[in-house]
Amino acid sequence: MLLHREPLLIFILSLFCCMGCDQPVQQQASNPPNVVIFLSDDQGWGDLSHSGNTNLHTPNIDRLAQNGLSFERFYVEPVCSPTRAELLTGRYHLRGGVSGTSAGEERLDLDETTFVELFQEAGYATAAFGKWHNGMQHPYHPNARGFDYFYGFCSGHWGDYFSPPLEENGKLVKGEGYLVDDLTNKALEFIEDQREAPFLVYLPYNTPHSPMQVPDQWWDKFEAKELEMVLPEEQNEDLQFTKAALAMCENIDWNVGRVMGKLEELGLEENTIVIYLSDNGPNSLRWNGGMKGRKGSTDEGGVRSPFFMQWPGRLPAGKSIPQIAGAIDLLPTLMDLTGINASVNRPLDGKSLVPLMLEDNPLWEDRMIFSHWNGNTSVRTQRYRLDSEGRLYDMEADPGQSSDIAAEYPEIARQLGLAKTDWDEEMAAEFDGNARPFTLGYPEATYTQMPARDAEPHGNIKRSNRFPNDSFFTNWSSTQDSITWDVEVIEAGEFSVEVYYTCSEKNLGSRIQLSVGGDQVQAKVKKAHDPPLRGMENDRVERMESYVKDFKPMPMGRIKLEKGRSKLVLKALEIPGDQVMDLRLLLFKRIN
Template structure:
């Protein structure tokens, strides 16, 4: 057994290769806590790395995490974004936590769920998240209320512009600086520098390669005229080129973070974890697996998973046992030696025995994957798909030859397990989703954002796109029209109100009312602000989601909000032109 000694200030840290724990005790100085860096990418498939054999790109910095650390061969996430995040944060299946969708409030993680960030925060870690949250925008669903001291990024499911877009910093709207993935990484690097002498948790959920397919020329140009190898059925080469360019940009940013750790001499005291939230967001090279994002087949839910902890975790080890996002929370607790007994049982289990032991006693288990009323399950050797087809994943990793007729007993056993799991989840979800209004004024929250995404349009008002996450309201032309939000005011009091709007010169002058119960504040559109739609000039392929605009902030005054549940409404009082305004966001700021 190798033993290395590292002197950090007044504390000796003994790092033992292949040992059971992360650090030893010093009788006088207590326990040294390792730093934690978790990098989660958005819509990057298992095959979007040179590590996994993709011939079309190079990702040396990400690959090195698997080469210097460990990699899991069969690591499973959910078919889409917010469920994976919920499972990672809680160690429990996403439906248990009320996460049933990706927008309209269905992405919010129940408040009676505990995140590993909250536990680490209570253990003395300084915690920061930089990127796409996607588990609730308003406090107490906001990341600042779920264990993160610092948050910079966006809480929605996707964003409409990746070049200096509007973001938020701890709930307050701010303007981004440069290409979004680079900006998020820079903020994470700054947080590491600022907290280098403290144990820190950095969660870096990057937004790429999720659409819109925007990436700087530096990364796209090498792909623009490149002939792709191994095209698959249904592949759009232009989309693939943009996605792979975004992945190479991710790789560059991973290199930046790792270089910062080395510069600060923190690499050997930092546990680094890297994975993606679902399968690829298009048909492209993915090792021949069936399915892509949104599918519960293998290709939709298998993710790369690397873990590096130099001097502690074995180097270059490939772990064949199945694992998943539900295992991250219990694994962290076990690796860090934190004694934590959850109020609600984990669905995942600690992977520590697999990490450190060559011949760990490990029972086979079932990992369930669910989306859009479709459930599949995976054992070590078999996959039962949502239609009841059984596949031997060792002999048939591409799911081409169903074998349920030749294995009726196993099929019946797994089908029964799937039915029982679905019934259990349905019962939990039914209870979780009752009375989930959008919250305003939670304790500890100075700002509450109420985006168009969470509202309902009435009359002629329309949403700018059928995908609500980064949409705005338009076509507000009548006194009969309205926009409403179902809300719950947690702390009553006075709030300053700010609207983010656009309106052409010829239509200024409309008056409107924002009302909750008996209380209201009136406003008037006095300044023209009519920027063009944008996004198409930077899109490498045509997007499905809404284009965006540069919305202007309008201060409209103060309103008193009574405690309790009610309908927040926005109506017009007078419309001298053809419309009132286009609306993206309302921000409430506590004044008392």
């Protein structure tokens, strides 16, 4: 995993040019700081003991707040991929073309600059371990967005957390053990290898997103536990789901502790910026400080995230910051803290938070932070929130959003309503909504996946589940059936193709054909591979996502692809049995 990187010739971290400050704040360091970012998936603000939740204990995450800074009111978007896009770019997600969580809508536009690219250009060794969720095929892939090394998965959710199929720099591999532990193991190896050079490590964990799978070590503590902080009976909290989520959060905390221990062991803690946050509100109704809304909601509970930042000796310890901030602020803040030149090609929506971090009484104007999902937009100021229905709430007096005060303060409601309308119109003008093909044949990518998630089934073929991210295709029973991908070949060439399939003994013998443009390749299904559905054996709560199977690669042969947009079509020419196969993905490997 060792990367070879030209060392930085000169680094002096000085003159933090604070917004609204007459005097610069001077800091110096002999080496550029490392950066480690933890991002949890579907962990609510309330899923930490730091937030006052006595149902669980998260000492390692809490310690980041004790030894560093915590933002009391930090806002992300209601769901995964929009938040990740904003973290990466410092810009609202719709500006970058991210409007959904699957079907290609999660992809970040290629003309957007990520902070990772800026770190890479500055000489940092960069790596991501976990869930990407901003594009799978190059050049949307993390290896093309600034990460030298990537280990994890690019989809929105995964169907198995125990030694699952993953990818390593585009190559399909098998994980080792519980996924969050495995991701952390790989991150520890990277930190060890890169200890002499500045590094950026991004750990977007996959938990506590469902399916609710967690090792016995963590589940046993909660299975029979009497929870102290639960919702009123009429809210129908699923206590088993809550327990599974909390167990997963304690596992995250243990892994955060492992990373912090490695930094301390290597003498790197003093020169490493460590950040912790979540990507949206909790994925079930459970204790969340009395806030309204959960994941998917633009109300406070759906978009408020913990946000802690530690940098010993550089940032104050134990400081709590009341001013509102958000995911859009991460890029400018990191650029300010590290002294990296932010040569971003588009205006940012975020602003550097350094003045709030380093000054006791910063000049800081009130601002608006917008939250959007599925056609709903709300706007937050320091004191008020105008929700998606035009209701106004005083968040200081009424953090649970129980009393609409729009009639009492009509001018504030009007002004925020106009701001929300203007924002919606601006986003609509920037987001063209045009369908983007899936890219294939990017010259710098050896491998390209075309998963069932990104395809359209025709005829009898069905998805294994209505949520496409970890689905596969089944019920392929007719020569009139087909599976298609809308693709754009970036650069012509010859590729070998594998199909990841399952097929019973009785259904062997189907002949399938893959075609794109005027080229095609055919293959016959000769080997049975018929594993059972699995996942349920490790679920602590019945899942809503697809169960999974162990799919096997079958070589199809070679195909020549011409540059340009076309349909990738997979169909059967002969079906001697009841079905052709179940299909998970096609894997293309560039030959020349």
